Amino acid sequence: MYLSTPYKILFLLFVSFSFISGKAQTITGTVINHNNSPVAEAYIYNLNNENHAHTSSLGQFSLQAKAGDSIRVSHIGYKSFTFTALTGKNTFELQEKLNLINEVVLTPGLNSLEVFSKVNININPVTSSQDLLRKVPGLIIGQHAGGGKAEQIFLRGFDIDHGTDISIGVDGMPVNLVSHAHGQGYSDLHFLIPETIEGVAFGKGPYNTEKGNFATAGFVSFKTKDRLENNLIKAEAGQFNSQRLLGMFSLLNKQNHSLYLASEYLATDGPFESPQNFNRINLMAKYAGKVGPANSLKASISKFSSTWDASGQIPLRAVQSGMISRFGAIDDTEGGETSRTNLIVEYDHQINEKSSVRNKVYYSEYDFLLFSNFTFFLEDPEFGDQIKQQETRTMLGLNSEYHNRFNFKKWYGDLQAGISLRNDQSEENELSHTYQRLSTLSYFSLGDINETNLAAYINAELHLGKWTINPGIRVDHFNFEYYDRLAPEYLTLSEEKSIISPKLNFLYNAKNNLQLYLKAGKGFHSNDTRVVVRKASENILPAAYGSDLGMIWKPVPNMMINTAFWYLFLEQEFVYVGDAGILEPSGKTERKGVDLSLQYQPLNWLYGNLDATYTVARALNAPGNSNYIPLAPDFTLTGGLNVDLTSGIYSGIYMRHLSSRPANEDNSIVAEGYTVFDFNLGYEFQKWHVGVNIQNLFDTEWNETQFATASRLSFETEPVEEIHFTPGTSFFLKGIVSYTF
Incomplete structure (x- = not known):
């Protein structure tokens, strides 16, 4: 063979x-x-x-x-x-x-970043699906097309768009969608009910062997609860005609078997003059059980559907002239609808005292429809430039992972080897020119995508005294197929490509309260199938090369500090094209910076955290005055202070800051930064919980997402390139009541 x-x-x-x-x-x-x-x-x-x-x-x-x-x-x-x-x-x-930082012990092999995430989610639980990604230190999100669209993500000097350079998963199922109608790696987490989340694991950089496509800036993995300790009913209501209802019910809660059902309904009009009419329904059921002395089985099924209207990204000149307000619209017929049905099955088998195997199978059905208008009347002065992006997708995959604990003289360690297979079939993947959602005027692209990713990897943790050495290697093979429905004759275009991704990490336990680490690795993000088969890019699987030098330190028992100097080189970047609403491949880039995360618990009931990232991001092989990477932030800062009293009273204030950043390659157009504060206050007594949550506590005027776009209004004779933005929400108050039983 x-x-x-x-x-x-x-x-x-x-x-x-x-x-x-x-x-x-x-x-x-x-x-x-x-x-x-x-x-x-x-x-x-x-x-x-x-x-x-x-x-x-x-x-x-x-x-x-x-x-x-x-x-x-x-x-x-x-x-x-x-x-x-x-x-x-x-x-x-x-x-x-109670989660206490002084309970955290630094021991060989412990992943420092995972410690930060576990402490964070336990002390400061999430309250919305948007909050899930905010659990990653240094990660900031933004919404720019109504509440039903996936968030824009910023991390380590990246405008990741909706997931191009971060791998996101839930219970082993990938969230990123390859060759998506709206953008490569599109990651919509709105199918998650936040109260079902048990933990968040994450890593920055391309250093984890088990993570493949899109894991360049990092990865985020969510784990849902296996069982419920109590039933829960929750109701929320607030400004802008906002309502949320939640029900979580334990149907079976025995020692070896559990089953629960969770449901969520969310509706809001948002602060916009044209109501969003946003509606979302989530349903989830999960079983977890022991099916023998050495076997466990978990199975979950979830259904999500959402519809919304949107006011889109508005031009700065229209607001400054008084033509529209900050919450007005040029084209308020934007919006969309989406749904996703997921089935995840996990079967674990303990082979013997030292080895085990974990198998996961997942299946997803997905529908997406989005209407946008970025340029208004630039291309079509009569009907406008509205576009439609649509697809129907099925995704099927499996992962099988073998674990073995070994000993060899003074060495001991863990071996991990796995294989995975994923297939995505996106039918009638469409980009077209439409008029007020009612009619299709012309097609830009229309076709069927079949993309398969086969991968195998091996990873080891070798321990010798205070040292842990973590070598690993991963091999990915892709098959891309595309049938163009607009072609005059039937023809399926295809392409194949493989990539090898080695990793090598070192951890040194200098003291009981100090760990030092050096990480190095290669990762990649795949290109869109339509780009690949048309030979529009020579880089089918552009690689990323990164390194981290950092430490985790507990100077005192109730404080943890994590800092790292890092570097990341990408063979190919992606650039947002406003007039088409798509991303196009660009050139080589490099980023270098420093991360700082601090968690401090001076008292059992008082907890604070601070996360900062400074980055220098530049395009290579570009003229010196045109080497900026559009929308790449050079400084981000997030932090919070939480109070949790034994009397049942709790409160918290949270801050996020995104610095001003270049909106185009020569920095002649600047996307303004912002600083926003959120607040919550509540009281728990017996089985009841009441509280209030305030977003944008100080009613700051801020632009949540911004792009440099050339557009033309209906009365203009020439296009204008400037900032187009989606305004961040104004002061937003909602009340919360819940009951456990």
């Missing part, structure tokens, strides 16, 4: 790692909570030989140790404890505890 070079490399690495084995005394055990349910991802650490392990989805672990060793068990949200190792099997119950 012939193997291509990428697969030969992967095969040789797998064979090499398989020989790393040895005999060592181990202890085994199971970690449960007060409901006798298994606790996954608990951290098991041998204080004597510094070996460590994590519990599986069944709560099981095995650890190199001998009788009498001191073993510490910890997990965010539970009280840590230490026990003396005994031979045979052990069962331990973790007790829930």
